Amino acid sequence: MDTCSESPVPPKLRRGGIVAVERSLSILDAFMGAAPTRGLSELARATRLAKPTVLRNLVSLERSGYIVRLADGRYQLGARLLQLGEAYRAQFRxxxxxxxxxxxxxxxxxxxxxxxxxxxxxxxxxxxxxxxxxxxxxxxxxxxxxxxxxxxxxxxxxxxxxxxxxxxxxxxxxxxxxxxxxxxxxxxxxxxxxxxxxxxxxxxxxxxxxxxxxxxxxxxxxxxxxxxxxxxxxxxxxxxxxxxxxxxxxxxxxxxxxxx
Incomplete structure (x- = not known):
């Protein structure tokens, strides 16, 4: 049984925000400082989200190019994030x-x-x-x-x-x-x-x-x-x-x- 919490976002972050967006961002954060690829279970543990919740967010992130699903079923960051990074670098003062x-x-x-x-x-x-x-x-x-x-x-x-x-x-x-x-x-x-x-x-x-x-x-x-x-x-x-x-x-x- 998957016992991961559906609501890991601290209350101070949830006030005035959108929980679904914060969950997607927490999934992206889970790739920082980690192995190049992560499995569904690993992401669920890292974010303290239920697997179905993680999977739904991954589908949206993959559709937008922020996440790539590999042939072995694992996930890695997508090229869209590199584009965002380059845009940030160009605009950073x-x-x-x-x-x-x-x-x-x-x-x-x-x-x-x-x-x-x-x-x-x-x-x-x-x-x-x-x-x-x-x-x-x-x-x-x-x-x-x-x-x-x-x-x-x-x-x-x-x-x-x-x-x-x-x-x-x-x-x-x-x-x-x-x-x-x-x-x-x-x-x-x-x-x-x-x-x-x-x-x-x-x-x-x-x-x-x-x-x-x-x-x-x-x-x-x-x-x-x-x-x-x-x-x-x-x-x-x-x-x-x-x-x-x-x-x-x-x-x-x-x-x-x-x-x-």
Missing amino acids: LEDHVMPVLRELAAATGETATFQVREQEHRLTLFRVESPQVVRIAQVMPNLKPLDGTSISQALLRGDAAADAARRRQAVYFSAGLASPQTASLSTAIWGPPGQLRGAMSISGPVMRVSSADLDGLAARLAAAARGLCATLGAPFPEGMQPPELIRISPSEAPPPHEP
């Missing part, structure tokens, strides 16, 4: 996804929020939202600096997506007075699939204000914003993430800048 997150982060923390990428042995600020406070750290854009001991550099150099996901705890780096005696910052790495470093996100401000703030609270807010952005970029973290690990970088611990 990183700024459209990063800037709303930075705006929310700056508004919530009261500090400047930035997104930087690694360019060989340098870090480049791509996007920046200034602190709403009168006293803040000014910076001319675009801004290219050597990788150093600052929190943003350490996030770019030491970030490890697999390790963070395995222990369900993100690394958030904190530095104060390293690149500038007036500046303190917290930073964490941003990932895309498959574990590809896309950059690092940080909040920064005057060293006295940031250092005396609730650093654990700031780290938690930064980590949550980073998880949301990573999910948007196609690299979601596992469910049940623990509070982030706050790693304080002292001047004695900071590595010397890389040679150009």
Whole structure:
């Protein structure tokens, strides 16, 4: 007897949505990170849907080109998904996804929020939202600096997506007075699939204000914003993430800048 539930979709996802669509999407999700082909029973177990429900959805997905049924009765993803992926790639603009997150982060923390990428042995600020406070750290854009001991550099150099996901705890780096005696910052790495470093996100401000703030609270807010952005970029973290690990970088611990 098939005991798989007919309603695996969490209530929070079902409100205001269409259950049939969510079931079809859950079937497509079941192919991610799995073997190239899946059988009906495997899909039923992965989605917690009854076999007849899975089969009905597979017929519709196959008809639309999103799923292909092989001669041995197993299923694999169809070429229509590749077309969608190429369309997404062509239309994707990183700024459209990063800037709303930075705006929310700056508004919530009261500090400047930035997104930087690694360019060989340098870090480049791509996007920046200034602190709403009168006293803040000014910076001319675009801004290219050597990788150093600052929190943003350490996030770019030491970030490890697999390790963070395995222990369900993100690394958030904190530095104060390293690149500038007036500046303190917290930073964490941003990932895309498959574990590809896309950059690092940080909040920064005057060293006295940031250092005396609730650093654990700031780290938690930064980590949550980073998880949301990573999910948007196609690299979601596992469910049940623990509070982030706050790693304080002292001047004695900071590595010397890389040679150009």
